[in-house]
Amino acid sequence: MSYKNVLIAVDLTEESDQVLAKAKHVAESDGAKLALVHVVKPIEHVYGGFGAVGLAGDFSAQMATLEQQAVSHAQEQLAKMGESIGVAADRRFVPVGSASREIHRIAKEEGIDLIVIGSHGRHGLGLLLGSTANGVLHGATCDVLAVRVALKD
Amino acid sequence: MSYKNVLIAVDLTEESDQVLAKAKHVAESDGAKLALVHVVKPIEHVYGGFGAVGLAGDFSAQMATLEQQAVSHAQEQLAKMGESIGVAADRRFVPVGSASREIHRIAKEEGIDLIVIGSHGRHGLGLLLGSTANGVLHGATCDVLAVRVALKD
Numbered sequence: 001m002s003y004k005n006v007l008i009a010v011d012l013t014e015e016s017d018q019v020l021a022k023a024k025h026v027a028e029s030d031g032a033k034l035a036l037v038h039v040v041k042p043i044e045h046v047y048g049g050f051g052a053v054g055l056a057g058d059f060s061a062q063m064a065t066l067e068q069q070a071v072s073h074a075q076e077q078l079a080k081m082g083e084s085i086g087v088a089a090d091r092r093f094v095p096v097g098s099a100s101r102e103i104h105r106i107a108k109e110e111g112i113d114l115i116v117i118g119s120h121g122r123h124g125l126g127l128l129l130g131s132t133a134n135g136v137l138h139g140a141t142c143d144v145l146a147v148r149v150a151l152k153d
Numbered sequence: 154m155s156y157k158n159v160l161i162a163v164d165l166t167e168e169s170d171q172v173l174a175k176a177k178h179v180a181e182s183d184g185a186k187l188a189l190v191h192v193v194k195p196i197e198h199v200y201g202g203f204g205a206v207g208l209a210g211d212f213s214a215q216m217a218t219l220e221q222q223a224v225s226h227a228q229e230q231l232a233k234m235g236e237s238i239g240v241a242a243d244r245r246f247v248p249v250g251s252a253s254r255e256i257h258r259i260a261k262e263e264g265i266d267l268i269v270i271g272s273h274g275r276h277g278l279g280l281l282l283g284s285t286a287n288g289v290l291h292g293a294t295c296d297v298l299a300v301r302v303a304l305k306d
Contacts, residue, residue: 146298
């Protein structure tokens with residue numbers, strides 16, 4: 001009945017610390033391994049399909065660079081988080097794509113038995129994780145712990 | 154960071170045992186107290202507003218009796234569950250009403266810090282808990298653990 005392999009999905013807001021702390025507590029109780037994931041939205045999902053409307057090549061390249069920067073930034077943040085709570089480098093994931101789909105994919109590939117995500121209480125599950133949190137819950141083939149975080153504002 | 158007061162929401166299907174076992178494990182790890190809740194749907198929500206269309210008094214009374222029987226049945230089931238995992242009689246709740254609203258109310262009144270509910274994987278969160286599970290997650294002022302249960306069929 002104990003958890004052996006815990007995946008923490010973070011949105012990289014300040015509130016991620018609260019999710020990490022809770023996940024670490026649960027994992028320590030059970031002696032579970034930890035993994036970290038942050039999913040980067042494809043740039044065309046953030047700013048619409050620029051490519052499709054025939055933008056100049058330069059602009060298109062800048063968009064791709066932005067996405068790559070988001071990935072690099074997330075990798076740095078996950079490295080810091082991973083070091084603070086003991087997640088090996090090869091257990092930190094920064095995929096680009098649909099958050100729920102990528103989280104489910106990694107959960108399956110890594111044999112995860114508990115996904116831990118943040119929730120913002122009355123605002124629903126997450127602002128950034130937001131609409132994807134439902135997807136994570138509904139499609140999950142393992143347990144999901146929604147950690148209620150206090151918003152810092 | 155540990156849980157002190159865990160509320161287990163059960164739908165009284167066979168799969169409830171899996172939710173109980175997981176909740177018990179988490180509670181034992183943290184030395185938490187347990188509570189149990191099963192929310193009975195008001196009979197008029199199940200079969201439409203019979204009262205409103207001017208049914209004979211006898212039929213209306215039979216409906217009320219059905220609801221009361223559902224409550225009694227749930228109380229018996231919760232008593233069995235409670236005895237098996239050590240939930241005191243005054244910590245077993247069978248309210249009639251909206252599942253998410255009643256679960257949130259009890260969670261607040263009892264100072265709950267973790268709600269544990271069942272999820273049926275690709276069918277989404279529960280069949281009976283079903284659409285209410287989203288409500289439980291979204292409105293919760295505490296953490297929510299969705300336990301993925303294996304369907305027996």
